[in-house]
Amino acid sequence: MLKKIVSNADEAIKDIQDGAVIMLGGFGLCGIPENSITALVKKGVKNLTCISNNAGVDDFGIGLMLKTRQVKKMISSYVGENAEFERQLLSGELEVELIPQGTLATRCMATGYGMPAIYTPAGVGTEVAVGKETREFDGKMYLLEHAFKSDFAIVKAWKGDSHGNLIFRATSRNFNPLMAMAGKITIAEVEELYEAGELNPDEIHTPGIYVNRIFKGSDYEKRIEQVTTRLKA
Amino acid sequence: MLDKFGIAKRIAKELQDGYYVNLGIGIPTLVANYVPEGIEVILQSENGLLGIGPFPYADEVDADLINAGKQTVTTTNGSSFFDSAMSFGMIRSGRVDLTVLGAMEVAENGDIANWKIPGKMVKGMGGAMDLVASAKNIIVAMQHVNKAGESKLLKRCSLPITGLGCVKKVVTELGVFDIVPEGFKLLERAPGVSVDYIKEKTEGNLIVDGEIPEMILD
Numbered sequence: 023m024l025k026k027i028v029s030n031a032d033e034a035i036k037d038i039q040d041g042a043v044i045m046l047g048g049f050g051l052c053g054i055p056e057n058s059i060t061a062l063v064k065k066g067v068k069n070l071t072c073i074s075n076n077a078g079v080d081d082f083g084i085g086l087m088l089k090t091r092q093v094k095k096m097i098s099s100y101v102g103e104n105a106e107f108e109r110q111l112l113s114g115e116l117e118v119e120l121i122p123q124g125t126l127a128t129r130c131m132a133t134g135y136g137m138p139a140i141y142t143p144a145g146v147g148t149e150v151a152v153g154k155e156t157r158e159f160d161g162k163m164y165l166l167e168h169a170f171k172s173d174f175a176i177v178k179a180w181k182g183d184s185h186g187n188l189i190f191r192a193t194s195r196n197f198n199p200l201m202a203m204a205g206k207i208t209i210a211e212v213e214e215l216y217e218a219g220e221l222n223p224d225e226i227h228t229p230g231i232y233v234n235r236i237f238k239g240s241d242y243e244k245r246i247e248q249v250t251t252r253l254k255a
Numbered sequence: 256m257l258d259k260f261g262i263a264k265r266i267a268k269e270l271q272d273g274y275y276v277n278l279g280i281g282i283p284t285l286v287a288n289y290v291p292e293g294i295e296v297i298l299q300s301e302n303g304l305l306g307i308g309p310f311p312y313a314d315e316v317d318a319d320l321i322n323a324g325k326q327t328v329t330t331t332n333g334s335s336f337f338d339s340a341m342s343f344g345m346i347r348s349g350r351v352d353l354t355v356l357g358a359m360e361v362a363e364n365g366d367i368a369n370w371k372i373p374g375k376m377v378k379g380m381g382g383a384m385d386l387v388a389s390a391k392n393i394i395v396a397m398q399h400v401n402k403a404g405e406s407k408l409l410k411r412c413s414l415p416i417t418g419l420g421c422v423k424k425v426v427t428e429l430g431v432f433d434i435v436p437e438g439f440k441l442l443e444r445a446p447g448v449s450v451d452y453i454k455e456k457t458e459g460n461l462i463v464d465g466e467i468p469e470m471i472l473d
Contacts, residue, residue: 049302049339050325052318075339102378103325111377120370120377123301124343124385131340142347143388147419149371150384180319192336193303194319199338227338244318247325252310 026186026230027215028237031061034209038174040067041094045130045170045201046074046084047177050103050247053194054083055178057211057239063090071095073172075126075197077107082245088116099123103247121150125167127200132169134203134232139168175205178239179228182212183219186233187226195227202228211239257428257445262396264289264472265443266355266426269394270296277301277346277386279356280324282396286355297333299351301342301382306334323382343382347389354390356383358397358422360412363438363459365422367395368414380417387418399427399456406458408432408439429453431470438462443470 028034035058038044044062048054062070063086070093077096078085087093088106095117101107110116121129122144132140141164145151155166177198180191188210190198202208210228215238257265263285270276270286272294278284287307290296298307300322307322308329315329322328345351360368367387370380387393401407408425425432425439429448432439438460441453444467454461 050321052302052321052325098379100379100381108377112374118377120379122380122384123339123382124347127339127343142385144347144385146388148384148416150380190336190338192317192319192330193300193321195336195338196303197339200340246316246318246321246327248321248327249316250310250326250328251313251316254312 024185026233026236027184028235030237031057031211031239032064034058034211034235034237035061035065035176038062038065038067041069042067042174043071043073043172045172045175045205046072047196047198047201048074048076048083049193049196050076051078051083051245053178053190053196053198054078055176055211056242058176058209059083059086062092063087066090066092068092069094071097073097073170075099075123077101077104079103079247080106082243095119097121097126099126127197129167129170130197130200130204133171134200137169139166141165142167170204172204173206175201175208177202177208177210179210179212181214181216181221182210182233182236183216183221183230184236185218186210186230186236187221188212188228188233189221189225190227199228203232207234208232209234210236212236213239213242256448260285261445261472262426262428265431265470266394266396267291269353269424270294274352275299275305275350276353276355277351277390279383281357283355283357284324286396299342299345300328301339301346303337303339303342304328304330304334305337306331308334343385346385349389349391351390352392354386354393355396356386356393358395358407359401360407360409360414361395361397361422361425362409362412363434365420365434366412367417367422368412369417371415373415383417387421390421393422394424394426395422396426399429406456408457408459410459429456435462440464441467443468445470
């Protein structure tokens with residue numbers, strides 16, 4: 023019997039130790055694993071390396087783990103919108119590796135597809151290329167970028183089932199299915215948890231083989247960074 | 256001289272029917288408001304949406320539906336969602352017809368810098384390095400000078416580079432410039448701006464070939 027369902031975030035993350043390398047899904051605050059972040063703050067694990075497109079805001083998302091100084095290194099593409107992050111970075115307290123967003127996504131994909139590296143033109147001739155192998159294909163230069171190695175990937179999905187199959191909603195999909203494929207151990211928190219057989223196989227974004235633990239999250243805040251609206255005519 | 260809305264309006268005239276377009280954060284986002292009558296463009300948002308609709312009404316705001324600037328948006332007829340690897344896959348494989356982005360500096364050889372000011376500001380490149388490395392056509396929307404009054408159209412970029420030799424066109428509050436092998440070729444002047452004034456504000460090589468027309472916005 024597959025036993026992937028755990029009761030909550032505390033149980034899902036209980037074996038994450040100091041110094042772990044963790045992938046966290048989400049773009050900005052959209053599609054972030056809120057429950058697991060709260061549990062990591064509560065557990066107080068330290069010296070984490072976090073691979074995530076962004077670093078949250080001062081008081082939400084990964085920002086909560088920055089505030090408690092649990093993060094040793096961030097690997098991200100864009101870290102604006104977070105004053106505490108910028109302070110720790112400029113003062114040298116926090117190590118940061120900035121990489122192009124498409125490279126970040128594709129390095130996760132490579133891991134999940136069992137490929138050791140990919141070639142991309144992003145960053146050729148920039149600081150990002152320093153120390154990296156380059157190769158020319160059809161007259162254009164490319165950088166060799168390695169697949170990520172991580173201890174855990176933590177993702178947030180809309181729906182999931184007892185076999186670990188996942189369905190994402192709208193733009194909260196973003197990095198989640200890619201990171202789900204890339205964790206040595208992948209933890210998924212979902213808004214709605216179903217029994218195997220209740221979800222349509224045609225609609226699954228992430229097949230359950232990639233997911234080790236799944237739980238039904240609670241109290242999602244789903245904070246919005248910039249509420250922009252139009253007026254009714 | 257143009258305001259930021261004028262810059263966006265002028266860039267919108269570059270749109271063609273059926274274009275897939277990626278608009279960066281800031282002035283580029285405004286371009287969506289000025290799509291000319293009778294043409295259809297499909298906007299790509301790098302966080303995983305093709306077919307960005309207008310901002311939502313207050314009662315339809317959805318935290319799961321945002322654009323790359325983290326603003327709430329809507330879908331439109333024919334929209335699709337996808338993950339971040341596929342998003343950059345469509346960019347890298349040359350499916351996006353036009354990319355409009357902001358910049359801190361552009362050089363006369365088409366180099367662009369827009370992701371870092373060493374020791375001062377580190378926000379990161381986001382998707383900009385992927386976009387500039389692969390886009391077929393890149394237009395930069397930016398102010399002509401920085402806050403200190405120094406030209407942002409340079410001989411060579413002084414800030415860390417985002418991409419090499421990739422910018423095709425620059426639109427600022429002063430004019431429209433094509434990047435050609437010799438430098439910035441002035442195509443149009445903004446209303447009320449003289450060629451001499453543009454020369455004074457442009458550090459890179461400015462090419463003025465014959466009479467330069469004033470741009471027509473409407």
